[in-house]
Amino acid sequence: MLLDPGAGILVQGITGREAAAMVEDMLAYAAESGGSRIVAGVTPGKGGQQVHGVPVFDTVAEAVAQHNPTVSVVSVPAPAVLDAALEAIAHGIKLCLIMTERVPRLDTSRVLSAARGAGCTVIGPNTLGLIRPGIAKLGTIGGRVDNVRRSFAPGRVAVLSRSGGMTTEIASFLTSHGIGQSIAVGVGGDPIVGADFTDLIDLLEEDAATDAVVIYGEPGGTAEERLSERLQKKPSRLRINAFLSGRFVDDLEGVRFGHAAVMVEGGRGSVRGKTAALREAGVFVADAFDDILEGLPA
């Protein structure tokens, strides 16, 4: 399962303004849950400093030698993402979460190519992070610790979402109906991301703590279609509910909306097509957002 409670976490780009705020929230959540914690940060040229008590190193090599993190959160400017992620992969990081937006597609593809060879799971780019309620969180997901506590509760339903904001919205909706979450992952809003719905469902299939999955999809890309193909070939033991937004985009070919991936082109990527494919594969697709509760175990 992603994010072992005992795993040490590294933050790359830890001295940046946004990263520093994120570190504070992550430390607060770890202090409360007692799960995985940040052991080190890296910002080249700023070795020797501290951020909220976390030691900063110049290189991932030094951070790994002294604190042995196996998880990294990358929060560096877009032009520096390729280098930072390759550095993490080269030093044995097994879970690499890339928060940065607007990463060139070629760089994402090169990171994923290196990660495949090294057995590293990449989440993102363009993600707010992931959380295992009551255990640990990676990234800014949920924001301040009081909001995290209100939105997420431990349980047996996984939430996988192409939108960071909707990850929290869905979890909060489930929580308010007495349904807790085993994990919630913002997979990232780009056309090409690391672990997608299919990869994550493969992992969850083996997770005894998860009974059901709620998926949030959008127009564009092929993540929903890929999952449908996988489920057609190999049905899942998990109850899978999906909600797809952006139906109105189907009629607006070539217009880009928000997340870089959201665009219908040449008839491909439409919500209509994705809905049909998922239903054919046995997934319950909710017409209205409130219907995502259908058949979920409490």
Add this chain to the structure above:
Amino acid sequence: MRLLEHQSKDLLSGFGLSFTQSIVVDSAEAARAAVEGLAGPAVLKAQVPFGGRGKAGAVLFVEDEHGAEEAAAQLIGKEIRGVKIETISVEPRLTFERELYLGITWDTSAKMPVALLSAAGGVEVESAHGSMARRTFDPNYGLRAYEGREMAAEIGLSGKVLIGVGHSLEKLSQAFLALDAITAEINPLVVTEGSTLIGLDAHLEIDDDAAYRQQTRLAPLGEIVSTSAGRPPTPLEIEAQRIDALDHRGVAGRVVEFDGDLGLLIGGGGASLTVFDAIQRHGGNPANYCEVGGNPTEEKVAALTQLLLSKPGVRKLAVIMNVVNNTRADVMARGVLDGVRAAGLNPAEAISVFRIPGSWEQEARDLLAAAGVEALGREVSLDACAKLAVERMSIHAA
């Protein structure tokens, strides 16, 4: 961003790919002179940033300079799909034996670049997937020439053409990687007498997110006409872009205009799509789509609020976001209240719903209450909130 045909050919030529001679002109006289120089039949092609030009009547064949002058006068200044034709490319008409399609794009399932080769080039390529060879390749190295030859063999090519196509695909893959392309196409690549390969048309789309490192290549091309394949932006959309660019912190823009009466200030990205769908499903008529997120400044939110309320026919504004992670609800509340007042309206009447649960929610609630607006919390779902916004339109209209 999508480049024009002649810009695409300029860039691809730098990687050793060959194209027909192209003379770019902006007047009928210049078109006449160009065809005189070519001394033979020619083709005139409008330089607009989208495909399907032939079917749109934007590609004309002429026999001589008289025909060229007439055809150019017809094309220049004409609008197709909302874009005015400013320039045309004048090219000699080649005789050829067959047309091929070469393309490279991203395979979002394999998460790698993919090369495509079809024996049916020209305008019908999209309906000819049956005879298409495709191969993903490593984003660090590009497609090797031997892989290109294997693709050529797969679609039945042989001899000199097979060798030439292998090299062309290798070069196109190198260009694709070096230029940070989203799509690179040569269509058609024609086989002339003597089995020489030459491109008649090319199309490049460059990754907007990599534009920062392509400046030395893109700057000499001059103005990039359009970044979107959709319709050109409306004045309201352009103004929203300007507002969003006022400050790099957060997003308060990405407006797409519609012709309804309910203004929407919605976010983040996913919730915006969800809310827009829900408003329509409950019978409402959105005046716009937009996106707010990433903790934008009060000033940006105020300016966007005022802009959305200034659109003729807009009667109310619905403010709806998902449970916010890093956006501050109180900052949003202050911006919205300022914007409503700047538009000369009373917040209690102009704001149909305000729902931003999450960080700094209580502070937002207090600010709004003082202005006579009731803030809704997370117990009202996105769907229920959209329904409420639609219902409140009809109550007040009655």
